[in-house]
Amino acid sequence: MVLLELKNIGRRFGHIVALKGIDFTLEDGEVLALLGDNGAGKSTLIKVITGVYPPSEGDMYFEDEVIRFNSPQDARDLGIETVYQDLALVPSMSIARNFYLGRELVKQVGPFTLCDQAAMDTGAASALGEIGIHIRNAGESVARLSGGERQSIAIARALHFGSRVLILDEPTSALSVGETRKVLGYITAAKEKGIGVIFITHNISHVFEVADRATILSHGEKVGDFPICDVTQDDIAAMVMGQGIPEHLLIPCPNHSKRQ
DSSP, X not given: OEEEEEEEEEEEETTEEEXXXXXXXXXXXXXXXXXXXXXXXXXXXXXXXXXXXXXXXXXXXXXXXXXXXXSHHHHHHTTEEEEOTTTTOOTTSBHHHHHTTTSOOEEEETTEEEEOHHHHXXXXXXXXXXXXOOOSOTTSBGGGSOHHHHHHHHHHHHHHHOSSEEEEESTTTTOOHHHHHHHXXXXXXHHHTTOEEEEEOSOHHHHHHHOXXXXXXXXXXXXXXXXXXXXXXXXXXXXXXXXXXXXXXXXXXXXXXXXX
């Protein structure tokens, strides 16, 4: 089922056209790789999807219903969560506080409303454990974690609260081989739960490990949209570098199926 659909989306900043005529779909349980060189429009498109920027033209649909976001919170209320490159973690705060950042659990003590730290510690440890992340202490500072551990916390938070769409912006950049394997495993786990995943990356080999389909952008326009089973890494690289659609891909294939 088509979960998220964008039709003829454009975004302008004054006279600068950042996006033009973008058509885009995401199915539930699908991993869609969103690819393009720097400045292709990937970040702007994600910010439109997540309510940071309203589209200058075009329409967005969520489960066939027209949507208009006034803020990122509107997108989060629909179950759309994003893990940006900077992770949006506060190093000086604990794992649990970061996990519930903006959604803190509270308790009433007399006339005062206080953060329920014990409940957040327990809840964070439990939620992380459900996807195979076992932490030493939920009260430990994020500053003491490795880059891979921080990425795991950010992804686990998005998986826990984002029940429908998970957007990952370069989640494997600057990670070790072992940490990268874990992150790709989390993407597969999200797919198996029926969550639609938008995976932004410059690592084409990772695309072929986990993605079902690739959408390529260039200079704010969509180059093409291809099932992974129909393209090679060289095809993807050529389109990302602005060499256009390879000739053999211009011949339509009647039977496309999502990779299992």
